Amino acid sequence: MTIAIHQGNNLELERSDINIVIDVIRAFTVAHYAFLGGVRNILLVKSTDEAITLKKKHPHYLLAGEEHGIAIKGFDLSNSPKQITQERLTDKTLVQKTTNGVKATLHSLNTKHLFVTGFSNAKCTAEYVRKLNSLADKKLIINIIASHPTGDDDLACAEYIKNVILGSNTITAAEVRTRIIHSHVTQKFFDETNLDFDPEDIGFCSKEHNSHFIMEVNKNRKIPVIERKNV
Numbered sequence: 090m091t092i093a094i095h096q097g098n099n100l101e102l103e104r105s106d107i108n109i110v111i112d113v114i115r116a117f118t119v120a121h122y123a124f125l126g127g128v129r130n131i132l133l134v135k136s137t138d139e140a141i142t143l144k145k146k147h148p149h150y151l152l153a154g155e156e157h158g159i160a161i162k163g164f165d166l167s168n169s170p171k172q173i174t175q176e177r178l179t180d181k182t183l184v185q186k187t188t189n190g191v192k193a194t195l196h197s198l199n200t201k202h203l204f205v206t207g208f209s210n211a212k213c214t215a216e217y218v219r220k221l222n223s224l225a226d227k228k229l230i231i232n233i234i235a236s237h238p239t240g241d242d243d244l245a246c247a248e249y250i251k252n253v254i255l256g257s258n259t260i261t262a263a264e265v266r267t268r269i270i271h272s273h274v275t276q277k278f279f280d281e282t283n284l285d286f287d288p289e290d291i292g293f294c295s296k297e298h299n300s301h302f303i304m305e306v307n308k309n310r311k312i313p314v315i316e317r318k319n320v
């Protein structure tokens with residue numbers, strides 16, 4: 090296999106066998122906890138307008154996400170994993186619009202398998218990709234995309250995932266957790282004067298939560314949709 094780590098939310102990569110898009114703070118931690126809460130699927134859209142238009146057609150959809158990290162007027166939910174755990178989500182369809190994770194995913198469709206994850210589900214995702222690779226009859230091309238252009242949270246998680254896929258021992262979960270907590274992306278959550286960000290979100294984003302499912306993007310729908318796949 091060839092396995093490469095990239096950083097950014099608008100990369101145009103050559104076709105691959107597997108793309109894994111990482112957003113630790115906070116989009117795909119939100120997605121993971123949404124599935125744990127019983128969500129059926131998560132549509133990914135690139136703009137607030139697209140999300141609002143979808144809601145007009147499908148009033149039962151729940152809109153979740155942020156602009157510049159802040160909750161969006163007209164949306165049902167922000168981009169907070171803590172908030173997601175407090176909602177009744179069984180069989181709901183979520184629509185996600187976020188700055189880094191969702192945007193990077195919509196730029197990463199040129200692949201056979203597309204997975205998304207935060208740190209909470211990173212190990213399970215990486216082990217699944219490791220298995221796919223062991224069953225493949227050719228040399229797979231794998232991209233790991235750390236969606237924040239400069240955030241060490243996503244980069245640390247990317248290194249961890251690569252490490253698990255390769256079966257090497259170069260970075261521990263504890264080291265990833267420390268790098269997430271100290272990344273510059275996290276700092277606004279610990280600013281007591283900034284009430285837009287809840288420090289408890291970082292607890293959700295920086296701990297592993299074994300769940301026995303991965304999040305795969307179905308690219309064959311008009312709107313790409315994250316689906317839960319039990320493993």
Ligand SMILES: O=C(O)[C@H](CS(=O)(=O)O)OP(=O)(O)O
Nearest residue numbers: 114115116158187188189190
């Ligand atoms: O809301 C978030 O956590 C971020 C935006 S910011 O980097 O905090 O401003 O969006 P995401 O797409 O989840 O990285």
Ligand SMILES: [Mg+2]
Nearest residue numbers: 112114115189
């Ligand atoms: Mg992020």
